[in-house]
Amino acid sequence: MLPILNKEHLSVLPEKLQEVIYSELDECGQGETYLRVDNFLPQTIDELLCDIENILSDVPKKIKKRTFNITVELIQNINLHATTSAPGHLSKYEKFGFYILCKMTNFVTRITTGNFVDKAVKNDIEYYLRYLKGLSAKQMKDLYFKIFELNHNYKGGGGLGFIDIAKKTNNNFNFKFINYNLELYLFIFNATVSIEKNKVYGQ
């Protein structure tokens, strides 16, 4: 069944999930869109990054590099942290998730990822991301250094990835948790990359 690379094929997914993905695709407007619903194992990540580089070949280098970097962080997050117990028939996919890239213009891209998380970790992620949204650029940098110098493990950088995304988007990111069933939330994350500096820190 996977990968799904075209919205016409979304009908194989549960209705509730289809609605979420369609809603995110609607946000892209008329911009060029790339969709991938897949099992985010290393091979999938390789393929996706190759696709993204091709799509971004004609955008300014700064947009390309930031979009690529943010994509790497987000899809590796799915690989490392998505629950292994996706609902229904999706449970056979170890790291189920989706990725959408919208080239709004040649100067603005919008990246969206979605994956299931266990109810037990939802509050921690939400608290951390809300905290980041409230930081000034200086506070963000201070937190970055604090986490940067801590010891780390194979699971990643201990929240450094979200700080990096916040820095590269000038805090222009959003997220939501959709209550999917008694045990699971669907975690949706959006990041907008723009050449223009959107001064939204601390809002």
Next chain:
Amino acid sequence: MDSNALKILEIKATNKTPYIKFDPNMGVLELRGRSIPENAVEFYKPLVEWLDKYAQDPKDKTEVNVQLEYFNTSSSKCILDVFKKLEDINKKPDKEVVINWYYEEDDEDMLEAGEDYQSILKIPFKMIEMEE
């Protein structure tokens, strides 16, 4: 221990990992390409271990050339571990380490990343802009 006893460390680049070469006879470390592996700790482990051996009898001057196109946050922490090993060498009497941090023209993110390392570490950094 004679540093000449150490063999050259060379790791070929992949689409997710950088080219690494450390010639102990020349005292030159090259790190080039992209560093976005899922498991950066595992990837950088051979270099970190190799540096521990090199640090026992380093050259008077060690030059480090870092020219990265992309790196993920997991790699950024591993690169910090590598630099900390080099910082220890730089603290030794009559030993010097210089890090040449290359970044593409207008790549303010890569320049900032280099400056972040520079602000944490006590090693001379040279920021070198490359024209396209």
